[in-house]
Amino acid sequence: MADYCINVFLNEEQEKKLQELGLGSHIREIGGKKAVQVAMGEKDQKKLKKGFPDIEFNASNECVLPESAQLTLLDIIFNVQSLDVMKFAITKLYNPLAGKDLRSKTF
Numbered sequence: 667m668a669d670y671c672i673n674v675f676l677n678e679e680q681e682k683k684l685q686e687l688g689l690g691s692h693i694r695e696i697g698g699k700k701a702v703q704v705a706m707g708e709k710d711q712k713k714l715k716k717g718f719p720d721i722e723f724n725a726s727n728e729c730v731l732p733e734s735a736q737l738t739l740l741d742i743i744f745n746v747q748s749l750d751v752m753k754f755a756i757t758k759l760y761n762p763l764a765g766k767d768l769r770s771k772t773f
Contacts, residue, residue, distance in 0.1 A: 668707055669706075669707055670706050670727045670728070671704060671705050671729075672703065672704045672731055672739065673696055673701045673702075673703055673728050673730050674701055674703070674704060674736055674740060675696070675700070675736070676699075676740075680740060681693060683744060687747045688747070689743075702743075702749060703728070704739065704752060704755075705749070705750070705752065706752040706756075707752075710752050711723070713756055714756070714760065717760040718731065718735065731759070735759050738755075738758055738759060739759065
């Protein structure tokens with residue numbers, strides 16, 4: 667198992683789609699809500715913390731992404747039809763230039 671994970675909370679439609687894709691066995695109940703957990707390693711966790719400075723991990727090393735990022739991650743899961751998506755998803759979720767001023771060279 668990976669060191670960290672993202673809890674992706676599902677609505678009924680998203681849950682149904684995961685069932686149809688054969689990923690229903692991965693759906694859990696977390697805090698009274700249906701969710702799937704997407705595993706990631708320490709490098710991905712560090713990138714997520716840079717990309718989303720307000721993100722917090724609980725004692726179990728679990729986090730919840732902002733809604734727009736969560737929807738992006740779900741779209742990737744639906745397209746790839748797997749929960750093993752972080753190697754690809756991190757490129758869509760993490761913007762290394764976020765919050766940095768752009769510099770231009772003067773010649």
